[in-house]
Amino acid sequence: METNGSRREFLKRTGLASGGLIVGLNFLESCVGEIVQNNTFPNLEPLQVLENGFDSIGAIEITDFLQIRPDGHIFLNLTKYEMGQGVSTGLSSILAEELEADWEKIHVRYIKSSVSESDTTGGSTSTLLHWDLLRRAGAFTKLLLIDAAAKQWTVYKDQCYAENGYVHQHGSNLKLGYGELVGSIVVPKDYRTLFAEVPLKYKSNFKLIGKNLKSKIIPDIVTGKHPFSIDVRLPKMKYAAVLRCPVFKGQLINFDSTEALNISGVEQIVPIKLDTSDNIRDGIAVIANSTWAAFQGKLALKAKWDLGVNAGVEHGKFVADCYKKLTIDEGTETLSIGKFDESEADEFISHSYEFPYQHHACMEPLNATSHFKGDSCEMWVGTQSADKIITNIEKHLGIPKERIKINCHPSGGGFGLRYSSEYALESMVVSKAAGGELVKMCYSREDDIKFDHLNPFELNKHRIGLKNGKPLSWELKSVMANWGGVLGWMYYNIPKLSASQIMVEGFTQVGAWRSVMANAEGFSTECFIDEVAHELNRDPLEFRLSLLPRNAMVDFKHSYKCNISRLRGALELVAKRGHWGKTMSKSSGQGIAVYPYMHGNGYGATVAEVAIVNDMIKVTKVTTAIDCGLVVNPDQVKQQAEGGVVWALSAIFYGGTEYIDGVVERSNFHDNKVLRIDETPEIEVHICQNDEPQPWGVGEVAGPPTYAAVCNAIYAATGKRVRKLPIARTYSQL
Amino acid sequence: MAIIQLTINNEKYEGEFDTNMPLLWALRDAIGLTGTKFGCGIAQCGACTVLLDGKAIRSCGITVQSSIGKDIQTIEGVEDSMYRSLQQAWIEEQVPQCGYCQSGQIMSAIGLIKSNPNPTEKQILDAMSGNICRCGTYPRILKAIKSFIKSNP
Numbered sequence: 001m002e003t004n005g006s007r008r009e010f011l012k013r014t015g016l017a018s019g020g021l022i023v024g025l026n027f028l029e030s031c032v033g034e035i036v037q038n039n040t041f042p043n044l045e046p047l048q049v050l051e052n053g054f055d056s057i058g059a060i061e062i063t064d065f066l067q068i069r070p071d072g073h074i075f076l077n078l079t080k081y082e083m084g085q086g087v088s089t090g091l092s093s094i095l096a097e098e099l100e101a102d103w104e105k106i107h108v109r110y111i112k113s114s115v116s117e118s119d120t121t122g123g124s125t126s127t128l129l130h131w132d133l134l135r136r137a138g139a140f141t142k143l144l145l146i147d148a149a150a151k152q153w154t155v156y157k158d159q160c161y162a163e164n165g166y167v168h169q170h171g172s173n174l175k176l177g178y179g180e181l182v183g184s185i186v187v188p189k190d191y192r193t194l195f196a197e198v199p200l201k202y203k204s205n206f207k208l209i210g211k212n213l214k215s216k217i218i219p220d221i222v223t224g225k226h227p228f229s230i231d232v233r234l235p236k237m238k239y240a241a242v243l244r245c246p247v248f249k250g251q252l253i254n255f256d257s258t259e260a261l262n263i264s265g266v267e268q269i270v271p272i273k274l275d276t277s278d279n280i281r282d283g284i285a286v287i288a289n290s291t292w293a294a295f296q297g298k299l300a301l302k303a304k305w306d307l308g309v310n311a312g313v314e315h316g317k318f319v320a321d322c323y324k325k326l327t328i329d330e331g332t333e334t335l336s337i338g339k340f341d342e343s344e345a346d347e348f349i350s351h352s353y354e355f356p357y358q359h360h361a362c363m364e365p366l367n368a369t370s371h372f373k374g375d376s377c378e379m380w381v382g383t384q385s386a387d388k389i390i391t392n393i394e395k396h397l398g399i400p401k402e403r404i405k406i407n408c409h410p411s412g413g414g415f416g417l418r419y420s421s422e423y424a425l426e427s428m429v430v431s432k433a434a435g436g437e438l439v440k441m442c443y444s445r446e447d448d449i450k451f452d453h454l455n456p457f458e459l460n461k462h463r464i465g466l467k468n469g470k471p472l473s474w475e476l477k478s479v480m481a482n483w484g485g486v487l488g489w490m491y492y493n494i495p496k497l498s499a500s501q502i503m504v505e506g507f508t509q510v511g512a513w514r515s516v517m518a519n520a521e522g523f524s525t526e527c528f529i530d531e532v533a534h535e536l537n538r539d540p541l542e543f544r545l546s547l548l549p550r551n552a553m554v555d556f557k558h559s560y561k562c563n564i565s566r567l568r569g570a571l572e573l574v575a576k577r578g579h580w581g582k583t584m585s586k587s588s589g590q591g592i593a594v595y596p597y598m599h600g601n602g603y604g605a606t607v608a609e610v611a612i613v614n615d616m617i618k619v620t621k622v623t624t625a626i627d628c629g630l631v632v633n634p635d636q637v638k639q640q641a642e643g644g645v646v647w648a649l650s651a652i653f654y655g656g657t658e659y660i661d662g663v664v665e666r667s668n669f670h671d672n673k674v675l676r677i678d679e680t681p682e683i684e685v686h687i688c689q690n691d692e693p694q695p696w697g698v699g700e701v702a703g704p705p706t707y708a709a710v711c712n713a714i715y716a717a718t719g720k721r722v723r724k725l726p727i728a729r730t731y732s733q734l
Numbered sequence: 735m736a737i738i739q740l741t742i743n744n745e746k747y748e749g750e751f752d753t754n755m756p757l758l759w760a761l762r763d764a765i766g767l768t769g770t771k772f773g774c775g776i777a778q779c780g781a782c783t784v785l786l787d788g789k790a791i792r793s794c795g796i797t798v799q800s801s802i803g804k805d806i807q808t809i810e811g812v813e814d815s816m817y818r819s820l821q822q823a824w825i826e827e828q829v830p831q832c833g834y835c836q837s838g839q840i841m842s843a844i845g846l847i848k849s850n851p852n853p854t855e856k857q858i859l860d861a862m863s864g865n866i867c868r869c870g871t872y873p874r875i876l877k878a879i880k881s882f883i884k885s886n887p
């Protein structure tokens with residue numbers, strides 16, 4: 001039964017703007033909550049009716065994520081952050097599939113503000129977490145449109161069907177565009193049930209999912225119009241640069257701004273100080289009429305610092321201490337399966353592997369534009385965690401959450417760095433210190449490198465116990481700086497397992513870095529298993545496969561159970577496509593590796609080819625196989641895999657950092673090198689076929705097995721084992 | 735500071751500039767052509783590449799003073815030029831991921847093609863090796879340039 005009353009109720013809950021239909025995310029998530037928990041539907045606060053679609057103001061705006069406008073154009077307000085991983089296109093296609101929308105009329109908008117947990121982006125989870133929600137949103141909205149059309153035509157609903165942005169009537173030429181229908185939508189009273197039980201399409205009927213749909217953002221990128229936060233331009237906006245304490249946790253004693261204030265364009269110089277518990281460094285902000293003037297002013301500042309506890313930290317000593325701890329510390333046990341008596345094994349093999357600190361060096365330097373207005377504030381920023389920015393501003397500046405407005409922009413890379421939110425808080429602190437000026441604070445590249453939240457240093461010692469040449473036990477002991485924790489993922493069929501970790505204090509702030517702990521452990525585990533295979537005179541592929549029983553599921557207690565069939569499938573596919581075992585010429589070799597990425601339930605395997613050419617270590621080809629479940633967009637999966645390979649190659653050859661007296665020595669792309677086009681090998685990506693009911697993670701899958709495949713190939717080419725990254729560019733220095 | 739006229743994408747821009755300011759910041763902050771990106775400030779990454787009298791240069795490494803009287807072309811002007819089809823090749827090969835370096839990549843590619851309309855693969859790699867991409871789009875950049883050259887012999 002449909003009534004005007006229920007329609008009003010729905011409009012209150014969903015908002016009707018400019019005659020268009022807006023479906024709110026809170027509303028939809030609550031519906032999903034009901035499906036999952038089978039609880040009573042929660043009482044929802046009515047959503048505001050927006051006067052001007054996406055351009056209106058108010059914290060409630062972020063909850064409105066799907067809008068059909070009277071002209072038939074459909075806007076998806078992205079609640080996942082676009083940083084190049086392709087959510088704009090992937091998530092749009094999931095929605096459009098069930099909505100039976102015209103793909104060309106689907107557009108993405110970036111969210112205005114964000115307070116809910118769902119707005120953090122990371123861990124290769126955006127697509128897998130939004131899959132069900134967006135399908136239901138599309139299918140639900142399609143049913144409302146069909147109902148509206150049936151009513152206009154006074155026919156039964158089942159005489160109508162939706163296709164390509166229109167509702168059609170069977171057996172006639174009648175059709176109504178979605179835009180023509182939004183004004184007459186009537187919502188049934190039991191819409192919660194409808195949402196929960198809305199029929200979804202069979203995979204075999206998918207028209208968009210599984211196709212190489214072209215990116216929604218690339219046309220703007222190639223014309224220079226993509227709205228990065230660094231490109232924000234607002235009336236009365238000033239530019240800011242910050243001179244920060246070079247050593248983490250140091251403090252500002254005093255400063256002299258005389259020369260800086262003489263620089264043309266410099267308007268104001270203010271110190272900033274915050275609680276270091278949130279990683280904000282003491283600093284001095286230069287406010288100017290251009291970024292250039294602010295940078296120049298910063299260079300002219302004279303500051304005196306108390307460098308604090310990290311001033312004496314030396315990398316060499318830090319690493320030596322880590323190796324020492326590995327020998328003498330027992331560590332905290334994080335995994336123990338099967339009681340292991342050393343006397344049961346007749347042979348042990350053990351090696352340690354060092355994965356260094358790593359810089360992000362996103363192409364877009366960190367930046368945020370902030371306007372502190374006393375009891376409220378507004379920010380324009382590219383971020384993987386808008387909710388964390390809001391929490392931090394509330395905590396440090398005392399502005400209530402509902403009065404903090406964050407305009408989220410896509411960014412030039414994220415790779416985990418933009419999950420740390422300190423730069424955003426810092427820019428708001430600068431705005432406040434500058435007396436409420438609207439300021440765009442931009443890191444120089446030197447700031448971006450020196451004050452990076454580095455991937456933590458990690459040292460892994462693996463030890464395997466063998467009986468009659470068969471693995472009986474595996475132990476992993478890990479020393480890591482400040483962050484994360486040992487994963488201890490052992491997917492090979494070894495009866496007795498243990499893992500332990502020793503946390504040490506590093507010299508600076510650390511954070512998420514694409515693939516996170518799977519980098520160090522993928523590198524070490526797969527280099528180690530390769531060494532074991534060689535020491536046992538087994539073929540590295542055959543040895544791995546002998547320890548990967550089909551149909552096994554292994555629980556690492558991390559998000560999802562490891563599906564050994566899928567892992568094995570990726571390994572078998574890459575071995576086939578990468579022509580594992582083919583004859584290689586002199587001074588060249590192949591390496592193989594496989595690793596799961598359990599945060600997103602994706603699996604990656606790699607065959608790398610390495611050749612020594614005129615003493616240079618050249619990676620000549622990388623073949624990767626990815627199992628990411630149901631594939632939404634094969635070309636985007638390939639993009640992500642290509643990117644993961646290049647990311648890992650940069651880290652293999654140029655990763656790490658150096659510091660003296662707690663100060664990062666690297667400063668820009670001349671000394672923090674990354675892979676360039678003329679060093680990039682041929683990269684071939686293959687996607688595993690499977691029957692998974694949904695998509696899984698992609699973005700962080702290809703990197704981890706690449707490290708080990710390349711290092712194992714170096715061994716095959718040279719007979720030298722790599723147990724420490726980064727490696728030299730030449731064979732003679734290896 | 736001086737009143738200066740610059741010619742960008744065949745249009746005249748007049749304003750008061752610090753003549754020592756790098757062209758990059760004049761484009762981005764003073765004029766508002768933000769398609770040209772800041773990446774490193776020391777001519778190491780190529781994100782700020784523009785054409786100056788037809789040659790690809792890093793706009794962070796040249797002052798406003800040195801740009802006076804020159805023909806400056808930025809990414810914003812490409813759509814109306816004969817290199818629109820290079821942008822199309824970028825779309826066809828689905829090159830960009832985050833996209834931040836791509837203005838510079840495209841401008842470097844135009845610079846290459848202007849000076850050498852039919853480059854070998856080695857010449858392409860050499861010319862493009864000054865442009866960094868952290869997303870790893872290099873294989874597709876190479877494909878897009880090759881495909882443009884093939885259809886514009």
